[in-house]
Amino acid sequence: MQMKNKKIGNQTVKLDNPPKIISTHSIVGPKEGEGPLSEYFDDILNDDMLGKESFEKAESEMMFTAISQALKKGNLKETDIDYLFSGDLLNQIISSSFAAREFSIPFFGLYGACSTMSESLSLASIIMDGGFAKYVVAATSSHFSSAERQFRFPLEYGSQRPATAQWTVTGSGALVLGHEGNYPEITYVTTGKVKDYGQKDANNMGAAMAPAAADTIVNHFKDTGRKPEDYDIIATGDLGVIGRELADKLIEDFGYNIRNQHIDCGEIIFDNEKQNTLSGGSGCGCSAVVFTGYLYKRLMKKEIKRVLLVSTGALMSTTSSLQGETIPGIAHAVAIEMNSN
Template sequence: MQGTISISFTENYKLILNIKVGVDMKTDGKKLGKQTVKLENPPKIISAYSIVGPKEGDGPLRECFDQILNDDTCGKDSFEKAESEMMFTAITEALSRAKLKETDIDYLFAGDLLNQIISSSFAAREFSIPFFGLYGACSTMSESLSLASIIMDAGCAKYVVAATSSHFSSAERQFRFPLEYGSQRCGTCQWTVTGSGAMVLGHEGNFPEVTYITTGKVKDYGQKDPNNMGAAMVPAAVDTLVSHFKDTGRKPSDYDIIATGDLGKVGKELADKLIQEYGYDIRANHMDCGEAIFNGQLQKTDAGGSGCGCSAVVFTGYLYKKLMRKEIKSVLLVSTGALMSPTSSLQGETIPGIAHAVAIEMK
């Protein structure tokens, strides 16, 4: 049935979204619909590594992470250098687990939150690997995994690394206030995760496969509060999820876990409610990495975690291991990002959002 649905959603922000429904699924080779790619030669995630800071190591997922830092400076003289060191460590250890050398790797896809993605670039200079530097805000883990998988599926590489990182202290003073300022936090605020995750992709072995990629569109529905990024990212997350289900013909129940990146507690509740307006119910298997990584009340992290490292370490530390143990068979990872900058916020700009979905399945 062809038609147009108009949805008004005004809780915490005004949202008016028009979508066409009932459009026949269009298939053109690997391309499904307008946003999704079905990988014909699905790459396998042959190793993964997660490293987190002390606060993340005190959270509910403490047993899942591969390395927990006692010192979030990593022995460096700045938090920015510490973040780059975390990424270097995550990539090095992921290569070691895959029993590969840096010379075996065809490409490195990586990104972070800092200006000119210096954490990734400075980590990449320590390796002799062709490098693609990426910025998708907190969606960067799914972005790097998406592009790494596409280049593998195209037959352009034998091994590829996808990585990302964030650090509370480096991001806090870039996007918000000096650390010494001691600003008051609100209930919708999220705590940038200190952590880095890296994955090595190959073609051989019994490992989880990347099967579908749904690339998100930038969505902006007028949210201006930089202290409520969960609400700003919800429209992009829902749009990407709906597009994925429409393009592939799949249902939420086809996945054991649908893991959004870092909507946090506030954003997760909004997403669960909004997507029902499109005829999908994800409440039974929806987890949010930002909500899961901290105990909000005990750790005083308000609405939960955020940052590039959030979905990176929750996937590499928690979800990947569940796939490897065959406790679950399928994950839809939907990392979400708020595409803001300190300059745009000070100029009164709204906050655009983006979300990319990657289907990962253990055959």
């Protein structure tokens, strides 16, 4: 029997049985709750420690809460879920695996750096489209304090932050995919390629990730035949102010102008001037909470009908940085559409 090839072009899969995002939950820290998108988040923490004894344990608790609440909103139990796809920034994705141990759900642990929301959503959607699951959860998280002491300096060090630096978002987003109901659908998945233009500055990750974002977006257009104006919003993950501008210029070199549609989750989650977040937000939780909060709720209200979510990741580690390595970037794109019916 000949199998149907669902791949179109070089990097994109068209989903014949588009899974639907039937519920989401977003949880953010106090600083994110003071930002311009506060009304869209489901939970805003007063204490980013969540009563735990470490930032890392607090991050895992955030993810557990996001997943639990997304299941509750979908009127589902953990035994209804076929798979959990999740990852985070911490060594050996401990936030995800420690949250997963509290659920009786088969678990795929992922690492895509800050691209993990789109990565988990991509793989969950493909599993659903293939008929291998009835319900799947995709989730991710990040925490400012846990990320700072792993990738840069302990908070007590009081290091000065350059204008190119970004503020890791404290937050977790989870969503549940199903097949029934009038909900936003996943129609295309464009998997990114690792791109490295030689950037070494860990305080300028926007520049490191911009080439990957540009490459994925351009190839999405080429593979699908779509144009920028076919989307209400093209949302990159966490390029920040500097990376977003660089990505726009790179994309223009390929003959596409996305400036009217392009927003960057890292640029809009904070008021960079008032909150002193310099180039904007970053982290796995950045695109996760902006999508599960801000964008999903606008899709459900039919204020917007078609979104291209392009979460972006800097594939660095403390080991690679200490060895003088450059910072490769990755970006994955997922097309999400709300039926007009």
